[in-house]
Amino acid sequence: MEVNEIMSFKDEDGNKVDFEVVAKIFLEETKKEYLLLTSVEDDADDMYMFRIDVVDEKEELNLVEDDKEFLAVKKEYKKLLY
Structure with a gap:
């Protein structure tokens, strides 16, 4: 059985x-x-995309708002699906 985080x-x-x-x-x-x-x-069927930034040696999640960055991540995600 798969346990999701x-x-x-x-x-x-x-x-x-x-x-x-x-x-x-x-x-x-x-x-x-x-x-x-x-x-x-x-x-809920919405998905949210966050970039993991390291700030002062701590991980910080920042919502991806840049279109180019968003599309690049979306492209990689599609590769995982197919």
Whole structure:
């Protein structure tokens, strides 16, 4: 049985929100790792893409907002699927 990693965050109201890690992707061109997360709620089908940045020797997740970066990660994710 496969066990998926769950990450918990707090939303803007301070409520705990759980996300499942869909994929962890390394992009050679940026030398960065990315996480694709989805909400564990049954009715949620949105996926969120975060870049893992190291700041002061700690990992920090930053939402990918750059279109070019987003498309490059999406392309790598599709390679994993097919």
